[in-house]
Amino acid sequence: MGRQPCCDKVGLKRGPWTIDEDHKLTNFILNNGIQCWRMVPKLAGLLRCGKSCRLRWINYLRPDLKRGGFTEMEENQIIQLHARLGNRWSKIASHFPGRTDNEIKNHWNTRIKKKLKLLGFDPVTHQLIEQSSTTQKHVISIEQKSETIPDSSSSKAQEESSEVRSQSQNSEAKNNLDSVKVEELGELILDQTSNELLRNYDKLSGGSYVESWFNPETNTSTSYSSSALSTEESNNNNPSVGESFSIIQEDNSFEQWVDNVDYILSWDCFYNLDEDFLFLERDQPHLT
DNA sequence: AACTTGCTCAACCGCTAAACC
């Protein structure tokens, strides 16, 4: 025989929690800790199931929760982590002390997805969405683009592949902006700098964020093989991750990239990319 | 003021791996 059932749902209260219920649950857990969620509601005098108590504690009552809206830097980190981990909200939340997976998931679904769509990126794949002159959309993957790129075993080939990809993405970004973004973003100036913005976001998220980030000393961005990543995080479902390039040198200016982003979206977070790199350093010290 | 629409987010649902018997 297995364990006793968690709860008999008949007669149990559902819906929003009252202040009194919150007090009961909080006081019980702070005084007794959590041995078994099944027993918590009984011992705390609550007409709730253990599952409901657990959720209420984790998502709302925990004293270490960080309340309030997400900062721009947090949003940026969420985007980057989502590119690496997909919809593994608990994994993503583990990078944000005091934030819950539910909170991050909600924020992603209600805010960040819209921002990415406005930028022309598929929030699922983090890849650029090209919209042709017809209404049909299709996604351009890093892999598709890479098919035209020669073997990157030599440094010469690496340079060529970087250039080909750069040109390809510039073209895609321009097409995309020309056809979609103008209406949504209003008075955008769709010039070369916008193309640079999209190309750089592609590097920061999904396809090459994992392998590359800006090197402030050399004013270049450097890509690393995904083999250096942990097995767990490199085995995600994002098709653009893990099929990486080798060492890539870009000559575009990071400051220019930051200016571009701020101009279009006012994402102050990109001013704090160096802090993002600190968190990366914490997670992947062997890469830094 | 009344109604509609859209947004946010707390809470629930259903699934699965792990733990238990």
Added chain:
DNA sequence: AGGTTTAGCGGTTGAGCAAGT
């Protein structure tokens, strides 16, 4: 070994609120 339950996770829902008409 195999059935049952738990804990945890991601997806979805719907109440409440704000903005627009």
